Each structure stands twice: as C-alpha cells, then as structure tokens.
Amino acid sequence: MAVSTHTFQAPKGTRDFYPHDLAVRRYIESVWREVSINHGFDEIDGPTFEHLDLYTIKSGPGIESELFSFRRSGGDTDYALRPEFTPTLARMYAAQAGSLAKPTKWFSIGPFFRAERPQRGRLREHVQLNVDIIGDDSPAADAEVIAVAVRLLDKLGFTSNTIQIKINDRGAASAFLIDHGVPSGNVDLALDLIDKLDRLSPETIKERQDELEVSDFVLGAFGSNVIDVPFGDFDSFYANAPTPLQEALDSSAPFHKPMRQELDSLGIADWCRFNTSIVRGLAYYTGTVFEIHEASGKERAIAGGGRYDNLVELFGGPPTPACGFAMGDVVLRLVLEDHDLLKPAEQYMPAPDVFVITARDEEPQTNLTPLISELRQAGLHVRHSYKATRNVGKLMSEANKAGARFAVILGKELDEGNVVLKDLRSGEQEEIARETLIEVLRTKLAACEGG
C-alpha cells in the first residue's frame, strides 16, 4: 500500500478550520448563542448520529437517499449521521414531556451532515443553529422565534433593507387547496409542486398539475401571481385585490392577522413580508412557514423554519404544538462576505493580554519561564517568543503581530527587581516592580475592558 501524506485530503464537502477560519466560526456561533440566551432559550444538544428509523419515520420525500447511514462492523443496527435537528429535538422532548415547563424554549448549535453533491452554500457538513419553542400554539410563539432570527441578524450587521423574512401559512394554504377541489390526499404533493413553481418547466408543471387535480385558479393564486407583500402594506394590498384573491387571502387571515400584530409589537415587522410561494419542502410543517433570504436573492435561504404541531406526538410524546427555525453557517458566511460584514479574520482571534520578552543573556528557566507561569496561573493570556534571538526589535514585532495588549520586557532592570511594562496600543511604557506586575496588569486590563 502506498503511503504518502499528500494523498490524504479532507472528505468531499467538508472543511478544515485553521485558526483564522475557526475564529470566524466562533464569532458567528457566539452571536447565535448570545442572542438565543438573551431571548430566554436554554442550550441543548443530542448525539450527532441517531437510529436511521428516526429520520425515515416522518418520511419527508427524498430525505433518505441523502443521509450518511452506516452500520457498526458486524452489527445489525442502522444508524445515520444527523441531517437535521428537529427529530432529535422531538425525541428528547417526548422522552421527558411530563416534567418540562410549558413552553419549553431550547436552542442548539452543532454539526449536521448530508450526502449531497457540494456546491455554493451547500456542503456535506455544516454547523447549524436550531431555535425552538415547544408547547405553545399561539402566533406569539411563531413571532418569538422569528424575533430571535431577526435580532441575531441585526447583531451581525444586517438590516431590514438587506434581509427579508418571507412568511406564509401552510395550514391555511392546505385549507385553501381543499376548499378549491384538491383531493386532501394530494395536498402535500400539491404544496410541494407550489414550492417548485419557479424551478420547474411549464410542461412539468402542467403534467403534475393534472395529475394532482390542481385547478388553474388555485395555481394562479399561488404561482404566476406570487403574492409578496411587506406586512406594512398588507391591508391596502388586500383592499385593492380582486375578489378571488381576497378569498384566497381570507384562508390565511385567521392566522396572519395576529402574527402581524405580534411582529409589529416586537418591532420587527419591517423585516417581514407575506409570500405565498413559501411552503417548505418538508411535509412536517403544519402552520406558519418562513424563509430568510438576502434581499437581492443572490444566495440560497439563510434560514428556514415554521410550525410543526404533530411531530412530538409522532415520536411518542403527548400531542404538543411546536415551532422553530434552523440557520446554517455556510450560507450565512457567504452573505456576510457579500455584504462585507466580516472583519479581517485575525481580528476574531483571541488576543494575548501580555507578550513577555527577554533581553537578558541567561537561560529562560531563570526568569522568563517562572514569570510566564505565574501570569498564566493568574488567569492571563500570555505568550512569548520561541525564537533564539535577543533582538528586542524583532521580539516587539512578534508581540505586535500576535495582537498582544501589553508587552513585558525582562532586561537589566530586573537586577533591581523591576520590569518594563509597555502598552502596545498607546506606545507608552513604564518601569515597575516585578512583584506588582500582576496587580498592575489586572488593573490596566480591567480598565481597558471597561472602556
């Protein structure tokens, strides 16, 4: 067997995170985590692989072929790397439903896997945020999860001009289809067809339309005249709409009116619009469905979610309403780059508090190593040079490149018990007693953190 290191590459569709890349990822994750916690959500996680059945039971069409599934060598149990979090969430909730508060608000951040051909915005492994409210069937809950998404996008630097939340109601859409002659058994497939109207050829649409007994009127209400109205303009849009369209909109009204009020009172209505083309591919959504897109439509959806009132019951829990959304890091990072919202990667790296330089002609064990150890025990982020040179200019340059806040120089002053402390931002430096170094550093660091 030929052993050659350069034949080993990361598997297709996966990423290596070198320090700069990981620093950016941690930044995004920290915003996700902070905003989720601020909105009162508790962080959870589950296994990164589950029994294969967990994903096939709800049988959203097409899911299974894109799973990474496997068996232990010699075993007979089928597993799959998790492609999404919702089944795990429903399983975890169902297992302890009796003792959990209503509503239960959970979020999760972790890796997910799909065996797809990688392309722009879609890899085989990505990191995803999931935010869910379980046990609350009110429109306020749908609005609350949307608010988390809006606030974290806001924190990342987006505005209502650059981002759109497109919202629809799948339950109302289903009701409308049934009211207008679509057999109830065909509703899920008909919604699937509507989801793809902008991607399918006219011939294919016609063919599937006949197959599913969907009238031109129904398709027209959703398709060729996709309704896409900012919530703020909805009332005037409705007032001026032709009667058949009003009739279609009335199917959604019982849900959307309170939703609009909730989003308005949360102060995020200007990010949101009503869009009838959003029905989502997954069959488990039962009510509100939404997607978050960059306004230009250049990239794929940044996030998607909605209401899934049947899922907890499906996994053995009591009938429990739930809603939530998921946001992946791949598209989000592309959109952040498109809008120039990321700083140079090195600025996300953890910056050392202190860089210790020795200009003394002695072994490091004499003074350098003990001082560094002491500073680290005191909880400071401390670095030093591994170079042999005593050239202070070069060492200072290294301290600067590391992004250190302060430099400590061990030089001839140490013979009198003193060291030089230099503020690398202002350039000012002073000679202080070695014994007071930790105290002085703590004070100065606390000061610049506060300011």
Add this chain to the structure above:
RNA sequence: GCGACGGUAGCUCAGUUGGUUAGAGCACCUGGUUGUGGUCCAGGGGGUCGGGGGUUCGAAUCCCCUCCGUCGCCCCA
C-alpha cells in the same frame, strides 16, 4: 446521481507552437551581535506541476481514467 469548467510552493499566480537542474510576490525560518512595533538588506527551507496510465527522443504543456474543487441540474434541514 447527471452536466460544464478547473487543479503549478502554505496562499495568489506566471510558465511563449511540447525542449536542459520549474519561477515571482506574499507567508515561514535564519542572519544583519548584544534594549523597542506590519519598514529595510542578505540568505534559506519548501513543489515527483492533484494521482495513475498513454503518445513522444523529450510532457506542467497533447490524449484517457480517477480524485478533488468551482458553478449549474436533482434535492433541500
């Protein structure tokens, strides 16, 4: 799973109709000898030109296969 295009140093790339030991910038390392910041000077390591096979006196260059990547299709949490 299907299609188009691509792959030369860690990164960005140059390499003339096939012609000796394959180049630049940045990055990295060393030195410019003993106290102050992305500057400057000198030197250095690093590539079986993605991998394999073929054509040829001779292949980074032409042909085939394969791997990987980019962009679409399918699908989409």
